[in-house]
Amino acid sequence: MARETMADLQAFLAVARARSFTRAAAQLGVSTSALSHAIRGLETRLDLRLLTRTTRSVAPTEAGERLLVSLAPHFEGIEAELAAITALRDKPAGTIRVTTGIHAAETILWPALARLLPDYPDIQVELNVHAGFVDIVAERFDAGVRLGETVEQDMIAIPIGPDVSMAAVASPAYFAARDMPATPHDLAQHNCVNLRFPTYGGLYAWEFEREGRELNVRVQGQMIVNEISLALRAALNGTGIAYLPGDYVQPHINSGALVHILQDWCPPFAGYHLYYPSRRHQSPAFALLLNLLRYRA
Template sequence: SMRGAEFAELMAFMAIADERSFRGAALRLNISPSALSHSMRSLEQRLGARLLHRTTRSVAPTEAGQALLERLKPSVAEVEDAVRDVAAFQQQPRGLVRINMPRIAAQLIVMPKLAAFRAAYPDIRLDLVIDDSIIDVIGRGFDFGIRSGSIVQQDMISVPLTPDLRMAVVASPVYFAERPPPQSPAELNGHACLTYRWYETGALHPWHFDGPKGPVDVIVDSVMTANDTDLLLEGALRGCGVALLVESRVEKHIADGSLQRVLMDWCRPFPGFQLYYPSRRHMPAAMRTFIEWMKLSDGVASPLAV
């Protein structure tokens, strides 16, 4: 491996070849001409080749020197770029940030803030991957996951993004005109339900309720399963059946009468969405910037007045 002194000798050689003068190079490197001569003699001895033709008036690379120069230039430019990039990263964050989240989190949390984020940090690119399943997000190469706080692993650093969430059981008035609305989870039996299926495992998501006597999980009768909550919402709006969806996603439909809500007393709040990531000493500026931006409350409280 190369020692610091050897690297310095190569840089000195490049400066001399560039300036075509020992004095000019010594000035540029801020060392004495005699130290520079000594440095060059040491380099030529080590390489066993003459690198410079010296005359009283000028200095020029030998053939061997020219060959070495051509090999060194791109490498040194690469090193200088790397150093400059690190400095630039601190000033103007740039690079790619990969986030894995459920569709609802993208709709309620990230998208409302996207335009302002893009304006503030034009050099940061976001890769948003919609994934409603519970996967090892970090193990898959994502920088961040966004999930409900109830399922974030213990060893992660997490940043709360929303207040508590609640689920809502909904169907269209057209659907309920033909069947009596259920008064308890048990009465969901026989209802046409639109359910979420984990794509990764194929498992059906049981409908979880909290009653006076504690938690109740119901495996409902599915007429349609989907791994996309938007499809479940659309199915409910079209009168195809009953869906269990995050309250903030269906509020406006309940308000305008296109959906009717049931079993409200059985749907207790649960921990809201959190941004999570593993602890790391040296976090890229783009990641740090994204965390700070998501912490700002402006885009959080408004779409999620839960």
């Protein structure tokens, strides 16, 4: 097989998987024009249209889908063998790509990486912070970090942090002219800071539980944000009640800047887990990070 055909097939796989020339070019480290030229060259040699292109999307044709299905396992096998060879090196090296939410990135991943990276200069870690869930296989991530109860069953999930609990909080100034809620139902009378996550499609329903009774409460308020840091700022400024991870707001509760309410409705639940496909070949660098992150109570 000619070298250019091999390279063009890799280019085709990247575009077909990403469904985007822009994302595929970023993954391969080439320009979109070079990637488009490679695909056109492959299609010309095969005398077949492999991709259907529109102004908004890219999708494999019937021939392209057949080529994708047949080629992908072979290239994955090559990648696995290369990873196995890398494992023979004395010092862990390579790139680890992890998708995570901002809270886990700040409280768990960053402290661990701050200890790891200085001792292993040949390891590179890419953290992709995303509020919603990401298909780590399709997007070519090595692993993802999410709360234990939200991890798909077909993934290996390793706990990397303690159990967590949520906290409903607001500033003393907010409660100066209002009664504090006694139950989650009372939140209907309050100005609440809503969170919108891509995964849920709509606004996040606040989840409460007490003595086995679960409640999902849809709250209303003047502010809607998609990052917990903005919800915290709104609460500190007296805008309304926010519902955030307990450890995230605890320093502000301790200082008196925030008032913690409905505590008996917020029991702990499974904390953050690092998850990855069961068929994934672990590189020495990934195994090192996994061992460092593994939570030991």
